[in-house]
Amino acid sequence: MRTPVRIPTIEATPGPAEPLELVRRLSDALEDEGVRYCHWKSTAALDRALRGESDLDLLVARPDADRFERVLRGLGFKEARAPARAEAAGTFHAYGLDAPSGALVHVHGHYRLVVGDDATKAHRLPFEEAYLASARPGPLLRVPAPEFELVALVLRMVLKHATWDAIVCGKGGLSAGEAAELAYLSARADPERARRVIREHLPAVGEEIWERCRRCLEPGASAVRRARTAWRLERALAAHARRRPWLDAPLRVWRRVGTALRRRLWGRRGPRARLVRGGAWIAIVGADGAGKTTAAEALRRWLSPHLDVRLVHLGKPPRSKVSGALRRAWRAAAGRRRAAGAPGGASPGLVDGERIGPRSLAKLLRKVLVSRDRYLAYLRASRSVARGGIVISDRFPLPRVRSMDRPATAVLPRLRERSRVVRALARLEERYYRAIGPPDVLVVLRVDPEEAVARRRGLEPEDEVRRRAREIWGLDWTGLPAVVVDASRPPAQVLEEVRAAVWERL
Incomplete structure (x- = not known):
């Protein structure tokens, strides 16, 4: 059995003994x-x-x-x-x-x-x-x-x-x-x-x-x-x-x-200061194993003692009541099928074709509701930015990134052409993503695809990790407020560069 290789955490920097x-x-x-x-x-x-x-x-x-x-x-x-x-x-x-x-x-x-x-x-x-x-x-x-x-x-x-x-x-x-x-x-x-x-x-x-x-x-x-x-x-x-x-x-x-x-x-703390220049949305993106969550949490710990800071996860947004109700209904239906002796197995994947079955349609609806949850999380956090706060986002939907946080209906062109229900869901999903504007500061954590595979070995399928890492590695980030950081270095060096880049742009 393989031993999972996890990304090392960034330790707190010990306080200096001499004046700064x-x-x-x-x-x-x-x-x-x-x-x-x-x-x-x-x-x-x-x-x-x-x-x-x-x-x-x-x-x-x-x-x-x-x-x-x-x-x-x-x-x-x-x-x-x-x-x-x-x-x-x-x-x-x-x-x-x-x-x-x-x-x-x-x-x-x-x-x-x-x-x-x-x-x-x-x-x-x-x-x-x-x-x-x-x-x-x-x-x-x-x-x-x-x-x-x-x-x-x-x-x-x-x-x-x-x-x-x-x-x-x-x-x-x-x-x-x-x-x-x-x-x-x-x-x-x-x-x-x-x-x-x-x-x-x-x-x-x-x-x-x-x-x-x-x-x-x-x-x-x-x-x-x-x-x-x-x-x-x-x-x-x-x-x-x-x-x-x-x-x-x-x-x-x-x-x-x-x-x-x-x-x-x-459990709320007292209000914190806000920069006169206004709020900012900081997005941390990168391949699996690049250290996005580690960097986002480190930024939060660094800034939150002084400034009004909020951390959100747009890759896995909080479920809304509608999404939660559909998830419970899905599980209840699966339980009834098992009790009736229906064949089990994993839920069908979304495959483009001539028609879509009921279970695949329910799965597509769940994915569209994830898009809605992502939009609602963005909306709530954007209000904090408008009031002068700083929002740090672990992952962020970007049109040029196709391997993660993208519309589910984008990979179903034939179904969109043939099914009115799929077309309606696609229009709804695209509306949610169009409402999500670009971040003020975009931190891209790049890691060599093979290094990403080594970091996630035993945790996720290697082919999927390699595919997503290759996309991030090869993308051209010009035209975006992007800071591209080499995340293959020791975590402390990565955080030092991320902190300096973020502070310069706030």
Whole structure:
């Protein structure tokens, strides 16, 4: 018995130990252009951001905004829009590909310091210029004075965790990372200098509220004290808030409840960012054994933590209710034939000729319904693209590919001429395929036909695998947005080329 040979999976690339090359280039370019900036928060974990394990949060001087964005575009970053509920005024989002590691680098460019609960981000801390003036060179990127960062952190944590609604919703405690960051900055900041920052740059807050904020973050602080302190801080910052506190609190609760219901009832995650250039349909095609499914899933895992991504399989689309009902009826009829002692065997194939029998007609109808299911899957996914999402398709029907995902009636010219039923089914099937437009990015995974046979040996008939692989190998892909990739190489090299090609075209 032959041992099946399966395509090797693409292993996750281990995280780099050193800062990413793209982050190094970004740092050099910002210095060369004279952009005033600093990595304004979470400097205790700055090494993680430099390695691409977390976002880069850069406070940028507003007069330097054009130069900052020009630097990012020059390095291949692509502008994105955060989900509406998470978007804060004065924020620029961009993603860039670090080619050596394959990591996506997410840069938040902040032109204003907008803080608060993640559900609303409602309050501005109006001391951006002083914050930038305190910056000094740090590990690769400029960082603020610890006193400024401590002030920003304490006020952020009070607005995020000490409000009455945060306490009621179980969000009243600092996470382990936030507590570690607070301890890190408290050990490095001079308390008197921190109070001076409050006096000189946030006089509306004042030293009394500042001390209350510090104490309410200490272990053992009562819920009443924390809620009162957060209420006083919200009032102090009311002139710099997006909405009044009594409006913001119910909105926070509403959004938290909505997020929890989506996760619990439907298993849906929160919305992701979308590229400003719009959505895109990425199709992965190739012969059997080329690694289409592996590449499509790897792309999904790579992009989905950052962007709105959906994976579909147009080769094997989900069955619609009509297709499911016909399949159940087919199986029931087969069961009755077996119970009545009728001869069994495989269902008849579709053979072109003078007439078509009932069982062959039922099989043709099932294949036409697969075309309908393929069209419906395309339709649903296209709506996601129209809203700015990215759709990755495992297989895609293309007119010039004849060996897979093509109309079933195309190989029945004589029956189409002689049978009105077959002609009607053919017209219906062709209408579905005509409605499927070309993809925005087409990745063609080419593999030598004999290599494809070796990869699928024991899994599929060798002649069929060889025939389909030869077609893909010999096709001329000019005139299509195609990236032809040699899939006979090691999977990691294939994925590296696919990622770079896809990112360039998004």
